[in-house]
Amino acid sequence: MAEKDGRDLSVTSRLTRKELLSLYRQMQLIRRFEEKTAEMYQRGRIAGFCHLYIGEEAVAVGLEHVLTNKDYVIDAYRDHGYAIARGMDPKQVMAELYGRSDGVARGRGGSMHMYSRELKFFGGDAIVGGQIAVSTGLGFAVKYRQEDAVVVCAFGDGAVNEGTFHEGLNLASLWNLPIVFICENNEFGMGTAVSRASSFVDLSKRALGYNMRIDKVNGMDVLAVIEVIDRAVRYVKSEQRPTFIEARTYRFRGHSMSDPQRYRTREDVATWRERDPIKRLQQRMIDAGQAAEEDFKAIRSEIEQQVKDIVAFAEDSPKPPLDRLTEFAFADYKAPDQ
Amino acid sequence: MAEKDGRDLSVTSRLTRKELLSLYRQMQLIRRFEEKTAEMYQRGRIAGFCHLYIGEEAVAVGLEHVLTNKDYVIDAYRDHGYAIARGMDPKQVMAELYGRSDGVARGRGGSMHMYSRELKFFGGDAIVGGQIAVSTGLGFAVKYRQEDAVVVCAFGDGAVNEGTFHEGLNLASLWNLPIVFICENNEFGMGTAVSRASSFVDLSKRALGYNMRIDKVNGMDVLAVIEVIDRAVRYVKSEQRPTFIEARTYRFRGHSMSDPQRYRTREDVATWRERDPIKRLQQRMIDAGQAAEEDFKAIRSEIEQQVKDIVAFAEDSPKPPLDRLTEFAFADYKAPDQ
Amino acid sequence: MQKISMREALNQALREEMRRDMRIFIAGEDVGEYQGSFKVTQGLLEEFGQQRVLDTPISEQVIAGLGVGSAMAGLRPCIEFMTVNFMMLAMDQLVNHASKWRYMSGNILPVPAVFRAPGGGGQQLGAQHSQSLETWFVHAPGLFVMMPSTPYDAKGLLKTALRMEDPVIFLEHEGLYSLEGEVPEEEYLLPVGVGDIKRPGADVTIVSYSRMLHVSLEAARKLEGQGVDCEVIDLRCLKPMDTELVLKSVVKTGRLVCVEECWRTCGVMAEVAAQIQEFGMDYLDAPIRRVSGREVPMPYNKELEQACIPSAEQVIEAVNLTLGRKAAD
Amino acid sequence: MQKISMREALNQALREEMRRDMRIFIAGEDVGEYQGSFKVTQGLLEEFGQQRVLDTPISEQVIAGLGVGSAMAGLRPCIEFMTVNFMMLAMDQLVNHASKWRYMSGNILPVPAVFRAPGGGGQQLGAQHSQSLETWFVHAPGLFVMMPSTPYDAKGLLKTALRMEDPVIFLEHEGLYSLEGEVPEEEYLLPVGVGDIKRPGADVTIVSYSRMLHVSLEAARKLEGQGVDCEVIDLRCLKPMDTELVLKSVVKTGRLVCVEECWRTCGVMAEVAAQIQEFGMDYLDAPIRRVSGREVPMPYNKELEQACIPSAEQVIEAVNLTLGRKAAD
Ligand SMILES: Cc1ncc(C[n+]2csc(CCOP(=O)(O)OP(=O)(O)O)c2C)c(N)n1
Ligand SMILES: Cc1ncc(C[n+]2csc(CCOP(=O)(O)OP(=O)(O)O)c2C)c(N)n1
Numbered sequence A, B: 001m002a003e004k005d006g007r008d009l010s011v012t013s014r015l016t017r018k019e020l021l022s023l024y025r026q027m028q029l030i031r032r033f034e035e036k037t038a039e040m041y042q043r044g045r046i047a048g049f050c051h052l053y054i055g056e057e058a059v060a061v062g063l064e065h066v067l068t069n070k071d072y073v074i075d076a077y078r079d080h081g082y083a084i085a086r087g088m089d090p091k092q093v094m095a096e097l098y099g100r101s102d103g104v105a106r107g108r109g110g111s112m113h114m115y116s117r118e119l120k121f122f123g124g125d126a127i128v129g130g131q132i133a134v135s136t137g138l139g140f141a142v143k144y145r146q147e148d149a150v151v152v153c154a155f156g157d158g159a160v161n162e163g164t165f166h167e168g169l170n171l172a173s174l175w176n177l178p179i180v181f182i183c184e185n186n187e188f189g190m191g192t193a194v195s196r197a198s199s200f201v202d203l204s205k206r207a208l209g210y211n212m213r214i215d216k217v218n219g220m221d222v223l224a225v226i227e228v229i230d231r232a233v234r235y236v237k238s239e240q241r242p243t244f245i246e247a248r249t250y251r252f253r254g255h256s257m258s259d260p261q262r263y264r265t266r267e268d269v270a271t272w273r274e275r276d277p278i279k280r281l282q283q284r285m286i287d288a289g290q291a292a293e294e295d296f297k298a299i300r301s302e303i304e305q306q307v308k309d310i311v312a313f314a315e316d317s318p319k320p321p322l323d324r325l326t327e328f329a330f331a332d333y334k335a336p337d338q
Numbered sequence C, D: 001m002q003k004i005s006m007r008e009a010l011n012q013a014l015r016e017e018m019r020r021d022m023r024i025f026i027a028g029e030d031v032g033e034y035q036g037s038f039k040v041t042q043g044l045l046e047e048f049g050q051q052r053v054l055d056t057p058i059s060e061q062v063i064a065g066l067g068v069g070s071a072m073a074g075l076r077p078c079i080e081f082m083t084v085n086f087m088m089l090a091m092d093q094l095v096n097h098a099s100k101w102r103y104m105s106g107n108i109l110p111v112p113a114v115f116r117a118p119g120g121g122g123q124q125l126g127a128q129h130s131q132s133l134e135t136w137f138v139h140a141p142g143l144f145v146m147m148p149s150t151p152y153d154a155k156g157l158l159k160t161a162l163r164m165e166d167p168v169i170f171l172e173h174e175g176l177y178s179l180e181g182e183v184p185e186e187e188y189l190l191p192v193g194v195g196d197i198k199r200p201g202a203d204v205t206i207v208s209y210s211r212m213l214h215v216s217l218e219a220a221r222k223l224e225g226q227g228v229d230c231e232v233i234d235l236r237c238l239k240p241m242d243t244e245l246v247l248k249s250v251v252k253t254g255r256l257v258c259v260e261e262c263w264r265t266c267g268v269m270a271e272v273a274a275q276i277q278e279f280g281m282d283y284l285d286a287p288i289r290r291v292s293g294r295e296v297p298m299p300y301n302k303e304l305e306q307a308c309i310p311s312a313e314q315v316i317e318a319v320n321l322t323l324g325r326k327a328a329d
């Protein structure tokens, strides 16, 4: 097992001020994007299930700092943050939430279904654990074509109990697929605490049965995430073996938009809010004299404008025309001879 | 982990000559039953898939030596040996293979589907790993009714790679279900060697992720099986926790009746035949002066007669009447009001 | 009579049966502490305790297997799938196991288990969360399938289901949980496989079930204004299916429109149409028409989604077609 | 022309397409070293190597997921399930994933994967191993479903399937692998969704597919002796389904008998019957009859099993019924 998170700072200690501010910017953008999403959901502009990434931003942002556009990413339904961190246009992500033609899935997908072929972002899977099975196919393709790339497959603590987790990790290990499995342990699968769903509370132990390298990281610390992912990606590429990482994190909001959250206390949430990954990075930079409060303020106000533009874009985007309802069901095949 | 198999002989050292001979008798009965089954299959009296237990007899017989009729057993499709060891009438098992009315499932089930309600034998599941999911329900019922019993769930090395294995072991551990999971590792799932299907070749390691007691046993030594199962059953009852056991064994015949067996050599099979569990027990008793060749010969000739009677019974059993084809599809409900 | 919601009716059914029969327990994802993702199991953990109301991990195969095994061992499991969409993960336990064990064992191991799940579309939940999969279960022998449209039917059928000796797939519609209706204070059960005439009429028969029953009733009300008197039949149970009742009605009306939310091809109404033309062709004055869910994965966008789900307008159009009041589309 | 078995025809299709397109690979349980449990992949490991012919663990969900993911990433997986019965374990990957991804992603992530499986009854394999599950796939939008009855069709359709841009469920019948038939030496493809008249006739239309096509032909031969001239149509593709061809035939014959091995309720032929009565009622001189698999879990006993599978006698009886030559049963 690799060293504990944050101990080895060989990668992040070399990050420039600009790079650090960029991490801040991305996390803050996701945060504000999600807050805006919640607001527009309350106002009835967005509907369906909608799972916010607030509190967990360091995982996707740290991850994407390491990945390149050669790499592949697949995720569950809590995917807005992943899509934005991957580099997808937040306007198009918002337009998808609005169900509009300019949405990444042209309004067909919705909150749980963000995709980009160019950016190799494969979703957005609303079936818990489904993407783990799919990720083996991505990993196989990378290996088959001998690409210099890794596949990252992210899922929640709840997904660890699905059969797909087991079948997927076994196959990945057996076939030496270049996959980084990341379990975002945010302590709950909907209203069920990890201790009430998993035979080990320490989820990294759930991967013991696959002859696979295991690592853990504090998912509230973007620099720790970068270190651990960097090591993971280098390991996967050099050894041509998959790896499993447990990221400890927390969602500050409910599971989706209508969650009374009786399964946890306000104090629990408050405790975790103190570990806010955005504040943490800010404080760290201030303490190290790398930036001042003004710098962050400036970024935040830029983002305010950006988020306004994002919403305006979605508001203006046309609805998909009704007469194109069945388009995309299939490729265009010649109609059967009559 | 418990001690290695065969080391602690606290239980089997107390076995009487009579008990030991009874173990021999049961293994030999299963062996001859299966050989007869193969013969009658070749003669077209039995059809469909037919998986013989030859070579693996020590596992079911050792197991059943420890279990009582309070306990529950569920197994896969290689189930003739389990059914007989459980105490089911071999005549009715054979009649089932013949598809006759006196069969344990009245000719509806066939080779892969032996059952007995009285003896709490739940099958007989032809879906690899399916019985692992079902066994959690048996375990739950035992616990719910606070019975002084365990559930034994047996499956092959191939089943370890199914999602049901993962979901089942996690739930059993999480809910403290009284289940003994036995993996009969006979080195192959059909034509696929364990090393080509599992990320750990040591299958006991595949259970590491469930916070569960793990044990191993030489499944070719009936006494070792008894020791290990005895410990397991006592553990499950006293701790109210499940346990996992890997039994190393080998099938001397093909996977089912039409298997060219290109995936292994004659030498491999010959090596394992030297470890024949029946011969092993016989030799051990002879070496210990507990019995002579004559004793075994007498038993074998009794069994010859018994097997003849078994076949005669099946041959004479009537075929299920055609007009009762849809019987048993449902309980008898009142027809809808007209 | 009390006027209660479908949600409450189901809750009462569970509560009453659990009081009656200690063998019944409930298990599923978030059915306990969270009170059920659609709150059908609200308060049951409190009343019956952790031993009888169990939150499971997200492990659909083993949730189903828990039902199969415990039922074979003599309990009466009532398993909740968070939605029908996830039953896909459990098809093997439901169809290779639950539906077959009684027969395959020559009648010695029945599986008296109820598998409940909410489903259907209309909430903009996207393609993986808006399905109506009843057809798959109806197709498989050995399963009973119930799909009620009113609080009264829901309570009576669920209570019946929990007393049956065979596996029952009990499907609820997410869009109906808040629907209110009259339910007797005193105990009652409903028979298995018996449809119900929800609105008598003379001109055209409309057959439906679950949420589409209400769409059919809406269409019937509107058609009344146009002088068309529709008889609206609720199948309630899909297996066994009371096509006798439909046939009787068709003998009277000579016209049949079938309304379902599920996909058309090989859907529930394909069976109704196939049977009615076989046994009632002489009585039919027009071809049987089906109004079904559009055959695409459900789109998220609201207007697109609504266009996929049968509407009263579509039902009216189909009725008019069978009456020859407009040209075929 | 060569005369080869269905098994060999399928093997040729795989071989030719794999030579043509490096993106194609084969994966499944025992497809490589064991040469396939029904020997369809015989010799392919030898020719194409371990990189392109892969034995998998017994993990149906991930076998299907491997197909979905690699197809989205640009490969052309040809996944073999050991039998269709085990596809139940993969329904979520096939229907919640493969069938939906193109649409759900607004057309950016198609899933060009072929999922093959043998199936059907008649070998005394018992209830869990004798099923015909095509209906489930036909019901789900986003999937193509092929189910050929001859070596010629099998080869042409499988080659086509491997060149398509969408997921194809390709179902083979265990009872047909050894069936021989003429197959051209030169390359050919078959169009998608086009049925085939396997025997022209004037009096009654019999529609079928897969092994039941041969039972239908046998019935037609026998009926010829009784002076009845049957047209026998092979659907070949079940989705899209060439009901146009059936309708055209019914316009001519006025009578239709549908023959399927799967369970009747909501089966493939329920759809055919529902469509033909809708669009062809005016041409029908008698109700459409279905001959289907009996609705029980398949029994092991040979006579019971045979009684569950449609026979030529049953088809003849149904044809006679539509001709009014005997009273309805
Ligand atoms: C197969 C399946 N079962 C159940 C659900 C319903 N469901 C949606 S999210 C969720 C909780 C998942 O928790 P986790 O994996 O921890 O992810 P998180 O939401 O915490 O990010 C559940 C049970 C589903 N979508 N898919
Ligand atoms: C779900 C499922 N997949 C595939 C099969 C086909 N199959 C039958 S037995 C078998 C091999 C199982 O091997 P193992 O679990 O080691 O048991 P063994 O036969 O060695 O006793 C396979 C793949 C099946 N019956 N069920």
Ligand SMILES: [Mg+2]
Residues within 6 Å of the ligand: A156, A157, A158, A184, A185, A186, A187, A188, A189, A190
């Ligand atoms: Mg979680």
Ligand SMILES: [Mg+2]
Residues within 6 Å of the ligand: B156, B157, B158, B184, B185, B186, B187, B188, B189, B190
């Ligand atoms: Mg094995």
